[in-house]
Amino acid sequence: xxxxxxxxxxxxxxxxxxxxxxxxxxxxxxxxxxxxxxxxxxxxxxxxxxxxxxxxxxxxxxxxxxxxxxxxxxxxxxxxxxxxxxxxxxxxxxxxxxxxxxxxxxxxxxxxxxxxxxxxxxxxxxxxxxxxxxxxxxxxxxxxxxxxxxxxxxxxxxxxxxxxxxxxxxxxxxxxxxxxxxxxxxxxxxxxxxxxxxxxxxxxxxxxxxxxxxxxxxxxxxxxxxxxxxxxxxxxxxxxxxxxxxxxxxxxxxxxxxxxxxxxxxxxxxxxxxxxxxxxxxxxxxxxxxxxxxxxxxxxxxxxxxxxxxxxxxxxxxxxxxxxxxxxxxxxxxxxxxxxxxxxxxxxxxxxxxxxxxxxxxxxxxxxxxxxxxxxxxxxxxxxxxxxxxxxxxxxxxxxxxxxxxxxxxxxxxxxxxxx
Numbered sequence: 001x002x003x004x005x006x007x008x009x010x011x012x013x014x015x016x017x018x019x020x021x022x023x024x025x026x027x028x029x030x031x032x033x034x035x036x037x038x039x040x041x042x043x044x045x046x047x048x049x050x051x052x053x054x055x056x057x058x059x060x061x062x063x064x065x066x067x068x069x070x071x072x073x074x075x076x077x078x079x080x081x082x083x084x085x086x087x088x089x090x091x092x093x094x095x096x097x098x099x100x101x102x103x104x105x106x107x108x109x110x111x112x113x114x115x116x117x118x119x120x121x122x123x124x125x126x127x128x129x130x131x132x133x134x135x136x137x138x139x140x141x142x143x144x145x146x147x148x149x150x151x152x153x154x155x156x157x158x159x160x161x162x163x164x165x166x167x168x169x170x171x172x173x174x175x176x177x178x179x180x181x182x183x184x185x186x187x188x189x190x191x192x193x194x195x196x197x198x199x200x201x202x203x204x205x206x207x208x209x210x211x212x213x214x215x216x217x218x219x220x221x222x223x224x225x226x227x228x229x230x231x232x233x234x235x236x237x238x239x240x241x242x243x244x245x246x247x248x249x250x251x252x253x254x255x256x257x258x259x260x261x262x263x264x265x266x267x268x269x270x271x272x273x274x275x276x277x278x279x280x281x282x283x284x285x286x287x288x289x290x291x292x293x294x295x296x297x298x299x300x301x302x303x304x305x306x307x308x309x310x311x312x313x314x315x316x317x318x319x320x321x322x323x324x325x326x327x328x329x330x331x332x333x334x335x336x337x338x339x340x341x342x343x344x345x346x347x348x349x350x351x352x353x354x355x356x357x358x359x360x361x362x363x364x365x366x367x368x369x370x371x372x373x374x375x376x377x378x379x380x381x382x383x384x385x386x387x388x389x390x391x392x393x394x395x396x397x398x399x400x401x402x403x404x405x406x407x408x409x410x411x412x413x414x415x416x417x418x419x420x
Contacts, residue, residue: 033310037317038275039366043327048074051135055080055112055171056143056193058089061279063142065315066322067105070140071096076104078131080143083109083117112143112167115406122174136178138189138326141168144225145193146280149214150287151297161221166405168192168225169398172232179267180239187330189357190269192229193322196276196364198222198371205373206390224394226271226362226371231391233360236265268330268357272321273364278312324366330357 014022052070057063057079070077081089086109093107111117128134144164149157172190179188200219205227208220276282283289287297301308332354362369376387384392 029310036311037313038320040317040320041324041327041366043324045327046074047137047326049076050074050137051076051078051131051133052138052140053078053080053136053171053175054140054142055110055167056141056145058082058085058092058107060142060146061315062145062193062274062277062318064092065319066140066142068096068100069319069323070326071100071102071105074102074104075138076106078106078108078125080110080112080121081107083111113163115166115170115402115409118167118170119174122171125175126178134178135182136175136188137186138191139172139175140191140193140322140326141171142193144168144221145195145274147195147218147282147284148221149217149285150292150294151285151300152294153287153292155292158217161217162401163405165221165225166398166401169228170402182266184266186266188267189326189330190229190232190267191322191325192225192269192271194222194225194271194273194362195219195281196222196273198226198273198362202371202373205375206393207375222273223373227373227391228394228398229269229271229362230360231388231395233265233269234388234391235395236267236269237263237359239265264359266330268359270325270357270359271362272325273362273369274313274318274321275364276312277315277318278308279315280318282308282312321363321366325357325363328355328357332356 047070052075054063054067054070054077057067057077058081063079067077067079079093086107089107093105096105097103108121110121124130125134148161148164182188195218197215197219200213200215201223202219205220205223209216212220283301284292286301287294288301289298358368362371373390376385376390378386
């Protein structure tokens with residue numbers, strides 16, 4: 001009956017000569033929306049008996065979607081949560097456990113703006129105070145993905161950008177000892193999730209123009225993490241599988257790559273750009289919610305809703321590249337997923353079987369992004385290539401910034417103690 005009424009009204013008010021034009025428009029909109037959602041991973045993986053540490057899981061729509069996807073596949077998840085919202089986080093954890101039937105989802109109150117909070121967790125984890133088996137199969141760092149800086153905002157966000165990047169560096173270097181003593185046959189993955197504006201910083205990187213736009217600032221933050229991840233992979237490949245020479249947050253002794261080593265590490269570090277998400281990119285940019293809420297931003301968000309829905313990604317689409325780098329095999333000899341029931345062989349099967357994870361690469365839309373930075377071109381004939389030099393400088397820059405970050409926190413603690 002409703003279909004009959006609708007068709008009657010449509011035929012009554014819409015002339016028949018417009019039918020083809022309307023069909024073409026609707027088809028174009030459907031194709032555009034499907035294209036904007038990006039590729040979906042064709043891979044799958046059983047994550048039972050694997051422990052994955054996740055940051056940013058409770059501070060973004062992307063993070064919550066990733067937590068649910070990993071829990072559905074049986075992973076033990078240790079998710080960092082803001083200490084000031086731990087009560088609401090526990091409610092979310094309970095909901096995820098019930099929905100996915102996975103009781104191995106835990107929230108750790110960690111302040112990512114505090115180096116002492118991060119160090120405290122690392123010490124407790126390594127000492128086995130809460131988790132008897134200090135095993136790590138994956139690090140998924142999501143906290144740097146969300147857009148920082150809103151439209152019409154005059155507040156400087158540079159310190160917030162620096163804190164997030166330094167937190168990523170500190171977490172990875174503090175937990176490296178646990179990763180390096182793991183059995184060589186264990187498949188360990190480090191995933192740094194970055195915002196999609198890295199291309200804005202490519203022409204001048206690592207230099208910063210005197211008058212940066214917001215997208216250039218976000219691009220610099222993203223590209224620096226991408227280059228750090230590439231250099232981290234080179235450092236891991238240069239180290240023995242069970243080494244006492246571990247890159248430490250306070251020293252640069254291993255920041256310079258030993259290029260003569262050929263064997264790849266069982267620890268694979270990659271960067272992922274999920275693309276433009278309406279919840280974690282557009283919403284904070286327009287300031288339609290959050291601490292910098294603007295009524296004008298909310299109005300603009302509502303007015304532009306059809307375009308935003310059409311051209312930006314939903315959380316389930318944004319996480320596909322993250323899942324892809326967690327699921328795709330690390331070698332051709334890795335166990336291949338069993339075909340699903342009633343699956344028919346396709347022309348893409350041979351290509352899919354050949355795909356393996358590329359260590360150090362940047363992934364977007366479930367594929368490797370060919371990223372060329374002008375500052376890295378040339379210099380291959382010397383002792384240290386331009387790319388290695390750039391990666392080392394970024395690593396050493398993080399070390400220097402980390403010392404300042406820790407010093408500022410100590411001064412702040414002493415000041416607060418004195419006032420009390």
